[in-house]
Amino acid sequence: MKEKTAKGIAHVLIESLPYIQKFKGKTVIIKYGGNAMIDENLKTRFAQDIVLMKLVGINPIVVHGGGPQIGHLLKRLDIKTEFVNGMRVTNSETMDVVEMVLGGQVNKDIVNLINMAGGKAVGLTGKDGDFIRARKLDMQQFHKESGASEIIDIGHVGEVSSIDPSVVEMLSQSDFIPVIAPIGVGDDGRSYNINADLVAGKVAEVLNAEKLILLTNIPGILDKQNNLLTGLTLKDIDALIADGTISGGMIPKTRCGTDALKGGVNSVHIIDGRVEHAVLLELFTDQGVGTLLIS
Numbered sequence: 001m002k003e004k005t006a007k008g009i010a011h012v013l014i015e016s017l018p019y020i021q022k023f024k025g026k027t028v029i030i031k032y033g034g035n036a037m038i039d040e041n042l043k044t045r046f047a048q049d050i051v052l053m054k055l056v057g058i059n060p061i062v063v064h065g066g067g068p069q070i071g072h073l074l075k076r077l078d079i080k081t082e083f084v085n086g087m088r089v090t091n092s093e094t095m096d097v098v099e100m101v102l103g104g105q106v107n108k109d110i111v112n113l114i115n116m117a118g119g120k121a122v123g124l125t126g127k128d129g130d131f132i133r134a135r136k137l138d139m140q141q142f143h144k145e146s147g148a149s150e151i152i153d154i155g156h157v158g159e160v161s162s163i164d165p166s167v168v169e170m171l172s173q174s175d176f177i178p179v180i181a182p183i184g185v186g187d188d189g190r191s192y193n194i195n196a197d198l199v200a201g202k203v204a205e206v207l208n209a210e211k212l213i214l215l216t217n218i219p220g221i222l223d224k225q226n227n228l229l230t231g232l233t234l235k236d237i238d239a240l241i242a243d244g245t246i247s248g249g250m251i252p253k254t255r256c257g258t259d260a261l262k263g264g265v266n267s268v269h270i271i272d273g274r275v276e277h278a279v280l281l282e283l284f285t286d287q288g289v290g291t292l293l294i295s
Contacts, residue, residue: 016284023283024057026210027172031200032110033065034217036273043113049279050177051119058283059172062114062121063180063203065196066106073097084139084152086249090193095156098193099125102181110179121177126184127191129167132199134158134184134192158184158192160202168207201256205263212260213282214253215273220291221246221254230292234258237293254293261295268293 030050036042053060070088074081074097082089090098107123114121126132137159139152161184171178182199184192197214204212221229224245232240237258240246246254257268271282271290282288 012285015286019284020056020058023210025059027059027061027204027207028053028211028213028283029061029063029200029204029207029209030213030215030279031063031065031197032215032273033067033196034215034273036215036278037064037066037106038068039274042273042276044117045276046273046279047110047113047117047119049277050114050121051117052280053283054119054175054177061168061172061178061180061203061207061209062110063182063196063200064102064106064110065182066102069106070098070101073101084154087137087139087154087157088193090155090157092156095191095193098156099183099191102193103127103183107179107181114177114179119177120175121179122171123179123181124167125181126194126199129164130185131164131167131180132160132182132184132194133162133164134186134194135161136186136192156190156192158186158194160184160194160198163202163206165203165206168203195252197253197256201260201263201265204260204265209260209265211267211269211283212257212265213269213271213279214257215278216253216270216290217272217274219272219289220270221250228291230288230290232291232293234261234295257293261293266295 036046050060050062071081079093103125111121111123135158137157139154168178182194182196184194186192201212219228223229237254241251257270260268269282269290269292271278275289278289282290
């Protein structure tokens with residue numbers, strides 16, 4: 001029995017060898033969120049995955065969200081939250097909480113997890129080194145009754161206007177693992193909360209990353225019979241959105257991936273973060289645990 005187990009372990013290690021050789025020296029951006037960011041066991045396994053990637057010569061960069069954690073603190077502080085088209089209306093008071101949670105609590109928790117696993121993580125927001133420049137996001141709301149649309153002011157919610165990768169490149173080359181909170185700074189000096197998927201995609205583009213990995217709470221992109229789809233091209237994705245197979249919250253996540261591909265990222269993975277060691281399984285095994293998008 002022991003011999004059989006040992007052979008199984010050896011097989012897994014040999015299977016990973018060509019992937020390690022292929023990705024050594026390459027940059028991989030991982031957007032961390034969902035259950036993998038809440039479940040204690042999954043959090044530990046994720047940190048181990050990131051440390052192992054660094055030890056075998058890959059340069060992992062983590063971008064994280066924190067919506068549930070923000071919502072929890074706003075509730076404790078009795079600050080009411082309003083959403084428009086799924087986006088949190090963020091006034092100055094709410095933005096203070098967002099910065100405290102994303103740039104403080106959540107970011108430092110992830111840094112600590114990676115360091116406890118034997119890595120050397122450093123946390124930063126887009127304000128550090130003027131890393132992420134942002135502009136205010138104009139939100140359009142469509143009214144079915146009148147057929148008209150209007151611009152809704154949702155406060156300190158932004159989109160990426162530019163990224164200066166020098167700080168992140170310096171950290172990666174110095175054997176550190178950057179952990180990025182998706183907060184940018186505008187020309188007016190104000191802080192802006194930016195969608196973490198969007199930040200991960202833009203960072204991947206600017207750094208000419210080998211891969212962008214998006215952790216989700218579902219197996220990946222599913223067809224109408226709930227079968228997992230993988231090896232999807234840009235043309236496939238457009239067709240799946242057009243026929244309604246990809247819908248709701250998966251549309252912006254998928255569009256983030258396709259934009260990264262168009263920007264020069266070699267491949268995008270939408271994977272199931274509820275699976276232990278999901279990142280390693282997707283990177284280093286033949287099967288993977290999610291949907292692969294290719295250009």
